[in-house]
Amino acid sequence: xxxxxxxxxxxxxxxxxxxxxxxxxxxxxxxxxxxxxxxxxxxxxxxxxxxxxxxxxxxxxxxxxxxxxxxxxxxxxxxxxxxxxxxxxxxxxxxxxxxxxxxxxxxxxxxxxxxxxxxxxxxxxxxxxxxxxxxxxxxxxxxxxxxxxxxxxxxxxxxxxxxxxxxxxxxxxxxxxxxxxxxxxxxxxxx
Amino acid sequence: xxxxxxxxxxxxxxxxxxxxxxxxxxxxxxxxxxxxxxxxxxxxxxxxxxxxxxxxxxxxxxxxxxxxxxxxxxxxxxxxxxxxxxxxxxxxxxxxxxxxxxxxxxxxxxxxxxxxxxxxxxxxxxxxxxxxxxxxxxxxxxxxxxxxxxxxxxxxxxxxxxxxxxxxxxxxxxxxxxxxxxxxxxxxxxxxxxxxxxxxxxxxxxxxxxxxxxxxxxxxxxxxxxxxxxxxxxxxxxxxxxxxxxxxxxxxxxxxxxxxxxxxxxxxxxxxxxxxxxxxxxxxxxxxxxxxxxxxxxxxxxxxxxxxxxxxxxxxxxxxxxxxxxxxxxxxxxxxxxxxxxxxxxxxxxxxxxxxxxxxxxxxxxxxxxxxxxxxxxxxxxxxxxxxxx
Amino acid sequence: xxxxxxxxxxxxxxxxxxxxxxxxxxxxxxxxxxxxxxxxxxxxxxxxxxxxxxxxxxxxxxxxxxxxxxxxxxxxxxxxxxxxxxxxxxxxxxxxxxxxxxxxxxxxxxxxxxxxxxxxxxxxxxxxxxxxxxxxxxxxxxxxxxxxxxxxxxxxxxxxxxxxxxxxxxxxxxxxxxxxxxxxxxxxxxxxxxxxxxxxxxxxxxxxxxxxxxxxxxxxxxxxxxxxxxxxxxxxxxxxxxxxxxxxxxxxxxxxxxxxxxxxxxxxxxxxxxxxxxxxxxxxxxxxxxxxxxxxxxxxxxxxxxxxxxxxxxxxxxxxxxxxxxxxxxxxxxxxxxxxxxxxxxxxxxxxxxxxxxxxxxxxxxxxxxxxxxxxxxxxxxxxxxxxxxxxxxxx
Numbered sequence: 012x013x014x015x016x017x018x019x020x021x022x023x024x025x026x027x028x029x030x031x032x033x034x035x036x037x038x039x040x041x042x043x044x045x046x047x048x049x050x051x052x053x054x055x056x057x058x059x060x061x062x063x064x065x066x067x068x069x070x071x072x073x074x075x076x077x078x079x080x081x082x083x084x085x086x087x088x089x090x091x092x093x094x095x096x097x098x099x100x101x102x103x104x105x106x107x108x109x110x111x112x113x114x115x116x117x118x119x120x121x122x123x124x125x126x127x128x129x130x131x132x133x134x135x136x137x138x139x140x141x142x143x144x145x146x147x148x149x150x151x152x153x154x155x156x157x158x159x160x161x162x163x164x165x166x167x168x169x170x171x172x173x174x175x176x177x178x179x180x181x182x183x184x185x186x187x188x189x190x191x192x193x194x195x196x197x198x199x200x201x202x
Numbered sequence: 203x204x205x206x207x208x209x210x211x212x213x214x215x216x217x218x219x220x221x222x223x224x225x226x227x228x229x230x231x232x233x234x235x236x237x238x239x240x241x242x243x244x245x246x247x248x249x250x251x252x253x254x255x256x257x258x259x260x261x262x263x264x265x266x267x268x269x270x271x272x273x274x275x276x277x278x279x280x281x282x283x284x285x286x287x288x289x290x291x292x293x294x295x296x297x298x299x300x301x302x303x304x305x306x307x308x309x310x311x312x313x314x315x316x317x318x319x320x321x322x323x324x325x326x327x328x329x330x331x332x333x334x335x336x337x338x339x340x341x342x343x344x345x346x347x348x349x350x351x352x353x354x355x356x357x358x359x360x361x362x363x364x365x366x367x368x369x370x371x372x373x374x375x376x377x378x379x380x381x382x383x384x385x386x387x388x389x390x391x392x393x394x395x396x397x398x399x400x401x402x403x404x405x406x407x408x409x410x411x412x413x414x415x416x417x418x419x420x421x422x423x424x425x426x427x428x429x430x431x432x433x434x435x436x437x438x439x440x441x442x443x444x445x446x447x448x449x450x451x452x453x454x455x456x457x458x459x460x461x462x463x464x465x466x467x468x469x470x471x472x473x474x475x476x477x478x479x480x481x482x483x484x485x486x487x488x489x490x491x492x493x494x495x496x497x498x499x500x501x502x503x504x505x506x507x508x509x510x511x512x513x514x515x516x517x518x519x520x521x522x523x524x525x526x527x528x529x530x531x532x533x534x535x536x537x538x539x540x541x542x543x544x545x546x547x548x549x550x551x552x553x554x555x556x557x558x559x560x561x562x563x564x565x566x567x568x569x570x571x572x573x574x575x576x577x578x579x580x581x582x583x584x585x586x587x588x589x590x591x592x
Numbered sequence: 593x594x595x596x597x598x599x600x601x602x603x604x605x606x607x608x609x610x611x612x613x614x615x616x617x618x619x620x621x622x623x624x625x626x627x628x629x630x631x632x633x634x635x636x637x638x639x640x641x642x643x644x645x646x647x648x649x650x651x652x653x654x655x656x657x658x659x660x661x662x663x664x665x666x667x668x669x670x671x672x673x674x675x676x677x678x679x680x681x682x683x684x685x686x687x688x689x690x691x692x693x694x695x696x697x698x699x700x701x702x703x704x705x706x707x708x709x710x711x712x713x714x715x716x717x718x719x720x721x722x723x724x725x726x727x728x729x730x731x732x733x734x735x736x737x738x739x740x741x742x743x744x745x746x747x748x749x750x751x752x753x754x755x756x757x758x759x760x761x762x763x764x765x766x767x768x769x770x771x772x773x774x775x776x777x778x779x780x781x782x783x784x785x786x787x788x789x790x791x792x793x794x795x796x797x798x799x800x801x802x803x804x805x806x807x808x809x810x811x812x813x814x815x816x817x818x819x820x821x822x823x824x825x826x827x828x829x830x831x832x833x834x835x836x837x838x839x840x841x842x843x844x845x846x847x848x849x850x851x852x853x854x855x856x857x858x859x860x861x862x863x864x865x866x867x868x869x870x871x872x873x874x875x876x877x878x879x880x881x882x883x884x885x886x887x888x889x890x891x892x893x894x895x896x897x898x899x900x901x902x903x904x905x906x907x908x909x910x911x912x913x914x915x916x917x918x919x920x921x922x923x924x925x926x927x928x929x930x931x932x933x934x935x936x937x938x939x940x941x942x943x944x945x946x947x948x949x950x951x952x953x954x955x956x957x958x959x960x961x962x963x964x965x966x967x968x969x970x971x972x973x974x975x976x977x978x979x980x981x982x983x984x985x986x987x988x
Contacts, residue, residue, distance in 0.1 A: 122558065
């Protein structure tokens with residue numbers, strides 16, 4: 012089925028829950044209301060004409076400059092039966108983004124959703140094991156959000172060079188490599 | 203004579219024996235986890251009751267990096283994801299951005315890209331199959347296969363100066379044209395591969411009875427599980443699902459080549475076992491060789507075109523997004539690239555790495571195995587931690 | 593000892609005038625030291641040989657840098673290992689940790705005591721020599737379990753448990769096949785066993801009682817290979833599974849001792865196999881037994897043993913490793929029944945009435961008889977297996 016037909020089918024089934032659509036782009040997509048995504052997922056997988064049995068990719072994207080600011084979760088679907096692809100999108104508020112998990116429909120979503128949670132702080136309600144996956148368990152913050160600022164400390168270790176270190180490094184001082192300072196502490200005292 | 207299974211007559215019950223499960227941490231530093239994977243095994247003697255994979259030890263913030271460099275600057279980072287098959291990674295990214303920008307490279311360049319990608323596939327599968335043998339204790343096939351991989355790397359070095367991380371596939375072209383005599387050298391390599399290395403591999407490792415016994419009934423993945431967990435590439439073909447992006451959605455002119463999709467047959471056990479996945483990889487090397495011969499034939503009939511002709515000075519795609527997937531040696535490698543149309547940096551790059559999804563099925567397949575089978579399973583999924591952790 | 597005594601006396605006539613204790617010390621000490629050097633320096637050679645053979649099989653050169661063709665490589669490695677710091681990880685049981693490699697070495701080297709190198713060159717011709725070999729060789733198990741337990745490491749513990757299960761299991765088929773030889777010769781003394789195989793190639797036990805003894809040889813050699821933890825039976829130290837198994841926490845000299853023991857054990861198994869089945873120090877033809885009155889016995893034994901060591905290396909660099917359950921399957925369901933059958937068949941052959949003219953019944957009647965018996969037993973086993981298969985199908 013082509014994208015237009017898929018959209019019509021979804022619109023007929025879910026009505027106004029299909030909030031937006033864009034078919035004239037490289038990868039046609041529809042926007043699904045966040046609370047319906049699990050039902051839509053189950054439907055597109057089970058429907059014999061659609062049969063999207065494969066979730067190729069699940070990505071989070073942060074759009075802070077859009078009006079209103081939003082977070083997106085993008086589902087790239089593929090059908091091993093009909094060999095067609097389609098994209099579902101979910102728009103979420105940037106404060107406390109949450110949506111139902113699709114883990115029950117596509118098992119692979121388990122890890123993809125963990126990754127989205129890890130990087131964007133998107134909470135997938137009903138997820139069986141929502142932990143950080145790539146970053147350390149005690150990491151704070153959501154690094155792929157556009158307003159992310161590098162932390163100065165991680166577990167009490169300085170991970171971001173200070174202004175002083177940067178200046179010394181940029182001035183071409185021989186001690187240390189790049190912005191990282193290997194000067195012994197007692198030499199700082201004399202400065 | 204019947205054996206007394208009722209142990210009450212002995213004055214104690216089997217259930218009374220106090221046994222306990224032991225947590226065994228396999229990795230992050232372990233010779234058979236193919237990198238820095240950590241597996242938390244719940245073991246009952248030699249039997250594994252449950253597995254919890256921990257990944258992220260090699261996380262290098264690939265996606266964050268992408269948002270802070272320009273489009274061309276991403277390519278060296280893609281090389282470092284799957285460092286065993288770097289050419290495949292940069293090819294996928296370059297094709298994704300080209301699609302976003304509407305660039306169509308010349309037929310000559312397409313052939314060049316196919317040649318490079320298939321050579322990389324042979325090299326990558328050499329490592330995959332060879333290390334798999336090593337995981338199971340057979341050391342010699344590994345070195346025989348590395349011998350041929352070495353020759354492929356020599357060709358790459360001759361072409362672009364690098365042996366592991368190439369920065370070769372650029373947006374709209376490649377960094378260097380193939381050198382004079384490349385075709386002949388490649389044919390020499392293939393002749394030796396077809397005549398010596400491949401039969402040797404099949405005799406020495408794949409047909410070995412111990413090897414078959416170790417792998418044929420281990421880690422069986424049904425097609426439904428494979429699709430649901432998004433196994434791709436050789437892994438899903440090992441489960442008997444005949445899907446290959448090179449056939450289904452051809453890129454780089456793959457539709458012009460005559461090659462077969464290798465499938466697991468389940469000759470020695472249930473379909474979708476470790477043996478099948480590994481066999482698919484071995485057979486794919488022969489198919490790649492077939493593609494390469496055709497591509498070299500096509501190359502000989504072609505006019506050379508400049509390789510940098512369509513490379514943009516500074517890529518700035520229009521506003522939009524694309525999800526492009528290629529058949530990398532380890533499976534479908536997908537790039538989701540979002541452009542905001544205003545800056546020279548990608549707005550967002552997300553990678554669907556085949557190893558990431560292959561690893562996510564691991565705890566399902568590993569349940570109830572023996573410890574030695576865990577190693578066999580890791581090897582048969584052919585994971586590269588650089589790509590999982592990115 | 594008498595041989596050395598006479599040799600020294602002929603070279604240095606004043607030797608007879610020495611006090612008795614000095615005579616004994618020198619006469620026994622010289623062969624002892626020679627034997628010890630052969631054993632202790634042997635592994636240097638075997639390691640070099642293994643690396644060169646592996647290199648040849650893997651299409652590479654192997655060690656080439658230290659000395660001509662890398663001959664000094666293992667010496668350099670040994671020196672490095674000796675000078676390395678012995679690391680005791682946190683929480684190890686120090687006494688056991690140190691004791692374990694010693695015990696393994698004791699178990700590996702003590703069988704050399706009874707190995708006959710020629711009619712005279714033998715440490716001690718015990719009348720229970722074979723029993724002694726099999727008893728002492730399994731001492732290594734204790735050391736392996738000690739090492740695994742003392743290391744305070746889960747991988748080491750796994751390795752130790754696997755080693756214990758494996759060595760104890762393979763001991764049984766090995767000893768059962770020993771019995772066949774013992775029944776034929778009627779003695780446990782290794783010297784007597786070798787003596788029974790004199791007179792040329794055709795009298796070696798490998799070629800006697802045609803289908804029986806070759807099988808016994810294979811069973812014994814396989815079980816022996818499993819006992820010294822070589823691929824395809826190297827699960828106790830399976831590199832890719834248990835990292836290094838029982839010796840994962842060992843470094844420096846202690847590691848070297850485990851290494852030494854492994855190679856010594858290989859030689860012991862190979863030499864024992866040669867003594868039992870390949871005629872020990874007997875030459876393939878009586879004419880080759882000595883040159884100018886000088887016995888070539890040691891040469892023949894060492895040549896046979898090294899040939900078997902080479903086969904072990906060959907297999908190691910060719911085959912993948914078995915899994916634990918498959919390993920146990922091989923021991924208990926394949927080798928052990930075969931060994932039992934062999935014992936029964938050999939016993940049957942030996943009770944065949946011997947005629948007074950010494951007609952070699954075992955050559956002419958034994959063959960068909962043993963073949964028939966084997967065929968019958970094979971049929972029984974196949975039938976039992978089929979029946980078992982049907983049962984499983986019915987159950988499923």
